[in-house]
Amino acid sequence: MAPSSPAPVTDRVTDGDAVRLTGVYKAFVPSGRAARPLMALEDVTLGARAGEFIGLVGPSGCGKSTVLNLLAGLIRPSAGTVLYQGLPVQGINRQIGYITQDDNLLPWRSVLRNVEFGLELRGVPRRERRERAREFIDLVGLGGFEDHYPHELSGGMRKRASIVRTLAYDSPVVLMDEPFGPLDAQTRVIMQDELLRLWDRQRPTVLFVTHDLVEAIALSDRVLTFTGRPGRIKREHVVELPRPRDVFRIHELDRFKELYDALWNDIRDEIAERRDARP
Ligand SMILES: Nc1ncnc2c1ncn2[C@@H]1O[C@H](COP(=O)(O)OP(=O)(O)OP(=O)(O)O)[C@@H](O)[C@H]1O
Ligand SMILES: [Mg+2]
Incomplete structure (x- = not known):
């Protein structure tokens, strides 16, 4: 099969999925008296197996963050089911690690204490969580900045701290927006x-x-593209590039261009539709 050839998304949803949305609709009722419900997601079915890295791409406002919020249990679907390890998500799902669109560092805690935060919630003893947090901090080159506060870091450093904070938590499922x-x-x-x-x-x-389509290809096992609002899954692209991957040279691989063009076609069509629909 060609790496970018579309496959029916539902075929890939299996019972053993770590997370799974089936036939999910999500309508929001915006504030304001005359406001009509806004359909953010329409009939979205997707699943991710244990250990899979899934990229989600689509035009702004198509419901990508909404999908993550549903999995994290921050919102509930209007219809359809949202499963985590086979069970319906009800209320906030504390087993999931979530890096939201803004970095979610706590400004009143140092880097070390931010990274320790998830372990603290889990009741990991102080000495163990310190050790673990330091190991992760070193891994991303933040050694020496343990006692700095978020406002004393560069944007890249804050992102690093925020990522290791979530990964140190050792969640089986991590959402990154x-x-x-x-x-x-x-x-x-x-x-x-x-x-x-x-x-x-x-x-x-x-x-x-x-x-970033290059980023989606470099990181993912599969990339799912979304239509414009209401967001539906448009296509699945399997990224059959070997691992470990050299992200610095990913664009040099033969299959890269084919994948990139296939993703860009999906997105370009959605943007063009929106442009053509303008009065
Ligand atoms: N809590 C909410 N209340 C009302 N409307 C919402 C809420 N969350 C999202 N929406 C609406 O749902 C739609 C999808 O939003 P969402 O944030 O999921 O898009 P997105 O694909 O993540 O966009 P972007 O790429 O810009 O981050 C938008 O029209 C947004 O206004
Ligand atoms: Mg978003």
């Missing part, structure tokens, strides 16, 4: 490389939202 969004192109690639190395240690299931 444009974690490298505001970073410059070089820092981004370095962060992608670090993320893949960290991911390889524990192999959690990852759902990774990005607007």
Whole structure:
């Protein structure tokens, strides 16, 4: 099968999935008296197996963050089911690690105490969590900055701290919403490389939202593209590139261009539709 050939998404949803959405609709009722419900997601079915790295891409406002919020249990679906390890998500799902669109460091805690936070919630004894936190901090080159507060760090350093804070928690499922969004192109690639190395240690299931198609290809086992609002899954692209991957040279691989073009076709169509629909 060609790496970018579309496959019916439902075929890939199996009972053993770590997370799974089936036939999910999500309507929001915006504030304001005359407001009509806004359909954010329509009939979304997707699953991720244990240890899989899934990229989610699609136009702004198509419901990518909404998918992650449903899995984290922050919101409930209007219809359909949302499962975590085979069980319906009810209320906030504390077993999931979530890096939201803004970095979610606690400003009143140092880097070390931020990274320790998840372990603290889990009741890991102080000495063990210190050790663990320091190990993760060293892994991403933040050694020496343990006692700094978030406002004393650069954007890239904050992102690093926020990622190791979530990974130190050792969640079987990690949701990442444009974690490298505001970073410059070089820092981004370095962060992608670090993320893949960290991911390889524990192999959690990852759902990774990005607007960067190169990033989606470099990191993912599969990339799902979304239509514009209401968000539906448009296509699945299997990224059959070997691991471990060299993110610095991913664009040199033969299959890369084919994958990139296939993803860009999906997204371009959605953007064009929106442009054509303008009055
Ligand atoms: N809590 C909410 N209340 C009302 N409307 C919401 C809420 N959350 C999301 N929406 C609406 O649902 C739609 C999808 O939003 P969502 O944040 O999931 O998009 P997205 O794909 O993550 O976009 P972006 O790429 O810009 O981050 C948007 O129209 C948004 O206004
Ligand atoms: Mg979003």
